[in-house]
Amino acid sequence: MPVARETLEEIALTPEEYEVIVERLGREPNPVELGLFGTLWSEHCGYKHSRKLLGLFPKESPALLIPPGEENAGAVDIGDGLAAVFKIESHNHPSAVEPYQGAATGVGGIVRDILAMGARPIALVNSLRFGPLSETRSRYLFQGVVAGISGYGNCIGIPDVAGEVFFSQAYRDNPLVNALCLGIAPIKNLMRAAARTPGHLLVLVGAATGRDGIHGASGLASRTFEEDQERRPAVQVGNPFLEKLLIEACLEVARAGLLEGLQDLGAGGLSTAVVESAARGGRGFVVDVAQVPRRDEGMTPYEVMLSESQERMLLVVPPENLERVKGVFEKWDIPWAVMGTVTPEESARVLDGGQEVANVSVALLAQAPVYEVRTKKPAVLEELHAYDLGRLPEPPVSAENALLQLLGSPNIASKEWVYRQYDHHVQTNTILGPGQGDAALLWIKGTRRALGLTADGNGRLCYLDPYTGGAMAVAEACRNLVCAGAHPLAITDCLNFGDPERPEVAYQLEQCVRGMAEACRVLGVPVVSGNVSLYNETRGQPVYPTPVVGALGLLEDIAHRCQSAFQGAGDIVLLLGAPSVELSAAYLAGSEYLELAYSLVAGRPPALDLELEAWLQRCCLRLVQRGLLRSAHDCSEGGLAVALAESAIQGNLGFMASFPKAARWDAALFGERSARIVVSVEPARLKEVEAVCQEHRVPFTLLGAVTPASTNFLIPGLVDLPVAVMAETWRRGLERLLR
Amino acid sequence: MRFGIVVFPGTWSDGDCHYAVRDVLGQDASYVWHKERDLSPYDCMILPGGFSYGDYLRAGAIARFSPVMGAVEAYVQAGGLVLGICNGFQILCEAGLLPGALTRNHHLQYRCQWTHLRVENADSPFTNTCTPGQVLRVPISHGEGCYYADAATLRELNARGQVIFRYCDPSGDITPGANPNGSLENIAGITNTRGNVLGMMPHPERCCEGLLGGADGRLIFESMVSFATGRRTGLSAAAPPRSGARS
Numbered sequence: 012m013p014v015a016r017e018t019l020e021e022i023a024l025t026p027e028e029y030e031v032i033v034e035r036l037g038r039e040p041n042p043v044e045l046g047l048f049g050t051l052w053s054e055h056c057g058y059k060h061s062r063k064l065l066g067l068f069p070k071e072s073p074a075l076l077i078p079p080g081e082e083n084a085g086a087v088d089i090g091d092g093l094a095a096v097f098k099i100e101s102h103n104h105p106s107a108v109e110p111y112q113g114a115a116t117g118v119g120g121i122v123r124d125i126l127a128m129g130a131r132p133i134a135l136v137n138s139l140r141f142g143p144l145s146e147t148r149s150r151y152l153f154q155g156v157v158a159g160i161s162g163y164g165n166c167i168g169i170p171d172v173a174g175e176v177f178f179s180q181a182y183r184d185n186p187l188v189n190a191l192c193l194g195i196a197p198i199k200n201l202m203r204a205a206a207r208t209p210g211h212l213l214v215l216v217g218a219a220t221g222r223d224g225i226h227g228a229s230g231l232a233s234r235t236f237e238e239d240q241e242r243r244p245a246v247q248v249g250n251p252f253l254e255k256l257l258i259e260a261c262l263e264v265a266r267a268g269l270l271e272g273l274q275d276l277g278a279g280g281l282s283t284a285v286v287e288s289a290a291r292g293g294r295g296f297v298v299d300v301a302q303v304p305r306r307d308e309g310m311t312p313y314e315v316m317l318s319e320s321q322e323r324m325l326l327v328v329p330p331e332n333l334e335r336v337k338g339v340f341e342k343w344d345i346p347w348a349v350m351g352t353v354t355p356e357e358s359a360r361v362l363d364g365g366q367e368v369a370n371v372s373v374a375l376l377a378q379a380p381v382y383e384v385r386t387k388k389p390a391v392l393e394e395l396h397a398y399d400l401g402r403l404p405e406p407p408v409s410a411e412n413a414l415l416q417l418l419g420s421p422n423i424a425s426k427e428w429v430y431r432q433y434d435h436h437v438q439t440n441t442i443l444g445p446g447q448g449d450a451a452l453l454w455i456k457g458t459r460r461a462l463g464l465t466a467d468g469n470g471r472l473c474y475l476d477p478y479t480g481g482a483m484a485v486a487e488a489c490r491n492l493v494c495a496g497a498h499p500l501a502i503t504d505c506l507n508f509g510d511p512e513r514p515e516v517a518y519q520l521e522q523c524v525r526g527m528a529e530a531c532r533v534l535g536v537p538v539v540s541g542n543v544s545l546y547n548e549t550r551g552q553p554v555y556p557t558p559v560v561g562a563l564g565l566l567e568d569i570a571h572r573c574q575s576a577f578q579g580a581g582d583i584v585l586l587l588g589a590p591s592v593e594l595s596a597a598y599l600a601g602s603e604y605l606e607l608a609y610s611l612v613a614g615r616p617p618a619l620d621l622e623l624e625a626w627l628q629r630c631c632l633r634l635v636q637r638g639l640l641r642s643a644h645d646c647s648e649g650g651l652a653v654a655l656a657e658s659a660i661q662g663n664l665g666f667m668a669s670f671p672k673a674a675r676w677d678a679a680l681f682g683e684r685s686a687r688i689v690v691s692v693e694p695a696r697l698k699e700v701e702a703v704c705q706e707h708r709v710p711f712t713l714l715g716a717v718t719p720a721s722t723n724f725l726i727p728g729l730v731d732l733p734v735a736v737m738a739e740t741w742r743r744g745l746e747r748l749l750r
Numbered sequence: 751m752r753f754g755i756v757v758f759p760g761t762w763s764d765g766d767c768h769y770a771v772r773d774v775l776g777q778d779a780s781y782v783w784h785k786e787r788d789l790s791p792y793d794c795m796i797l798p799g800g801f802s803y804g805d806y807l808r809a810g811a812i813a814r815f816s817p818v819m820g821a822v823e824a825y826v827q828a829g830g831l832v833l834g835i836c837n838g839f840q841i842l843c844e845a846g847l848l849p850g851a852l853t854r855n856h857h858l859q860y861r862c863q864w865t866h867l868r869v870e871n872a873d874s875p876f877t878n879t880c881t882p883g884q885v886l887r888v889p890i891s892h893g894e895g896c897y898y899a900d901a902a903t904l905r906e907l908n909a910r911g912q913v914i915f916r917y918c919d920p921s922g923d924i925t926p927g928a929n930p931n932g933s934l935e936n937i938a939g940i941t942n943t944r945g946n947v948l949g950m951m952p953h954p955e956r957c958c959e960g961l962l963g964g965a966d967g968r969l970i971f972e973s974m975v976s977f978a979t980g981r982r983t984g985l986s987a988a989a990p991p992r993s994g995a996r997s
Contacts (some may be wrong), residue, residue, distance in 0.1 A: 252799070255804075439766045
């Protein structure tokens with residue numbers, strides 16, 4: 012083999028893959044061609060280890076406008092001739108190396124995916140995981156990532172409306188930074204990222220190309236790394252101002268119908284953008300790197316093709332429209348360059364001035380090998396499942412102290428410290444923002460409707476049972492939507508896992524995807540887009556298997572939106588989804604309480620009753636739509652007691668429980684059983700609420716009543732706390748760890 | 751009544767202002783590109799929020815050199831009403847059309863949250879539909895909103911009633927806890943000496959209807975409409991702001 016092993020390692024191709032390339036090509040690739048293969052065949056772009064599994068996701072829905080996977084993001088019909096476009100993507104590895112720029116460019120990248128569809132980005136959501144805040148480096152990463160999202164997102168005028176943050180030792184060396192963007196467009200203006208017509212021009216707009224981010228897709232995102240500091244040059248630096256201009260200019264030319272195709276430059280830079288566009292159009296291209304504006308001297312064709320410089324877009328322009336396109340970009344002071352054309356023959360040709368430096372088949376580049384992953388159930392799962400939670404010793408803390416500890420835990424405490432750094436009002440559509448409900452609601456102006464948006468995923472549960480955890484991630488995201496009053500339409504997912512070439516990790520990935528797929532089927536939501544981030548591990552320690560589910564819903568009437576805060580004293584509080592508050596100790600598996608009180612992550616989370624979940628969600632939606640609920644809040648981390656406490660804190664009202672003390676009170680209060688929602692209703696409407704529950708065959712329990720602001724949060728015999736004390740603990744929980 | 755809404759590269763509250771003025775208040779509104787030099791068609795101007803030129807170098811420092819700013823200066827000299835919101839306030843300070851400067855928030859973080867504002871002068875063209883001391887609830891969203899001016903300037907601002915809004919608590923008390931960015935004397939909005947230019951960090955266009963969490967922002971736009979309409983029909987002259995308003 013004439014190619015050095017180090018060369019292959021640099022682009023993360025195996026010697027076997029190199030052999031395949033030589034065989035299919037019928038010759039040795041030259042260095043530029045090899046660089047193209049390395050990028051297109053990277054896990055990040057080619058989904059070598061995940062493609063087969065992703066096929067399990069249901070993709071059928073009458074609301075789908077474009078088949079999933081065909082374009083840069085999923086598009087869903089939301090009525091009135093409008094499409095919602097959304098996608099989630101990871102920027103984990105760059106953020107571990109350089110948190111501010113890693114997170115900032117993560118935002119920039121996902122925004123361009125939405126822009127490439129011709130949609131105006133209207134909301135951002137982010138899902139973050141870090142190591143414990145007791146460690147200096149975790150605090151540095153957390154603060155840097157939040158500052159990066161804030162710095163970039165605020166500058167481009169897109170509200171950041173929801174998200175989640177979770178801290179655990181499992182993410183100590185591999186933080187997760189997932190960013191979701193939602194856009195909206197008239198269906199007739201949706202763009203495709205395809206180069207279909209020979210002779211059409213390939214126009215590069217935006218930033219000049221530099222040496223930043225070379226091998227980002229192949230090197231940084233597609234394998235594990237040990238000495239991260241060395242890789243700093245592989246992280247790009249963002250220019251949010253230019254991104255804002257690109258958004259306006261690209262939308263202007265797209266709306267004017269001047270383009271055949273629009274494609275972002277993300278992972279793999281120019282090489283991925285042109286190859287994927289040509290592959291979608293079934294065409295080829297010729298690109299002259301000498302025409303590409305540079306910011307560095309002496310760049311080689313290889314470097315130009317693989318650079319991941321940010322804030323660039325590729326336009327496919329019919330020649331007769333070029334003058335008008337130029338006019339728009341010049342108005343916005345954005346550099347542009349015609350650097351190639353679409354060709355009829357299906358080959359990828361790269362020139363450097365007059366000289367050809369690469370010529371390979373587009374189809375060959377676009378067809379990354381697909382691997383069957385070898386799976387093996389991790390031995391540790393047997394141990395974890397064998398742990399009998401029924402034999403836990405007596406709770407080491409009182410119920411009152413446990414509740415306060417939970418409320419102050421950074422995983423449960425208010426995330427205001429984070430979201431107050433993000434503009435969540437701009438564009439004036441946010442009618443339910445962060446901290447107000449279980450999902451964000453964005454008003455579609457000119458209509459009575461709103462879009463619901465949320466992101467969820469519990470890695471700790473997936474670690475204990477990847478199938479159940481995967482199902483729960485989908486169920487919880489959709490449950491959050493119905494609590495706000497939005498009907499779930501579709502989901503996007505980001506799968507954050509370790510090295511899939513290790514059978515134990517492959518097992519987690521497979522089980523998790525199967526669990527998610529089953530939940531999607533039963534709940535009737537398709538997966539319309541997504542991203543896979545593998546190799547999140549350091550020195551053989553993978554992160555918790557962490558699927559993050561972004562869910563999009565539609566609220567039919569903005570008059571019927573629902574908050575999580577209690578609204579008034581005297582309202583009756585009910586638990587929907589369970590006939591009593593009693594839970595077996597098995598529901599403590601993977602709970603925040605078990606880790607906080609017993610320093611234990613063990614047990615087997617009981618399977619999720621998806622049928623019940625589906626009925627519960629339909630029931631809750633019906634109740635909100637009929638205006639019968641004053642508040643709705645789902646039970647997740649921290650269980651029933653935390654859900655009740657949060658509703659009381661947010662409403663600045665007291666609560667008096669009327670349910671009997673359970674034998675295993677800690678499981679009842681803090682067990683994390685899914686398919687449960689805490690709601691409050693006016694006493695006069697109670698009969699109607701009960702009737703709707705019965706129609707939907709959803710069991711419910713009377714929990715108690717909302718009491719005036721001056722009264723305590725009271726669960727007789729267990730908890731008697733002033734709401735102000737709980738509120739202080741909950742509000743300061745995160746910040747106190749950052750001092 | 752016709753509002754001109756200036757769009758610099760990087761402005762992002764232009765659409766929100768346009769919506770508030772046209773769709774909520776029912777007035778005419780037009781976008782004005784930053785290279786425009788003729789502002790004669792407009793009864794009043796808005797410099798909206800955003801990150802003009804990315805706020806690189808310093809917020810507003812580059813935008814002040816945009817061609818439109820020469821026209822804005824002439825417009826102000828002719829007595830035209832100009833409202834600068836957030837980045838617009840920063841640009842007006844950089845351009846010398848308002849005194850003082852907006853520096854990095856004292857805690858060094860961006861802040862997006864609801865604030866309470868006490869109306870310190872209800873006789874201005876921007877607050878004539880408010881009552882003196884009225885508390886408005888208006889959101890902020892900025893990283894560089896800490897108002898600074900030297901002692902002599904502050905004295906003058908106070909003496910001439912140029913301080914229009916101060917951050918306060920919900921009951922109207924001016925407290926350190928109510929100050930979200932470290933602004934001197936809790937200052938959230940000021941006018942020039944003539945009273946026809948208001949700069950404010952909070953975003954009134956974000957709270958013009960209850961669905962968005964509050965409608966107090968309407969009062970500011972309605973005051974402008976009321977003032978400009980009155981002036982146009984000759985009912986009231988461009989009254990100088992009352993001096994010695996409570997501070």
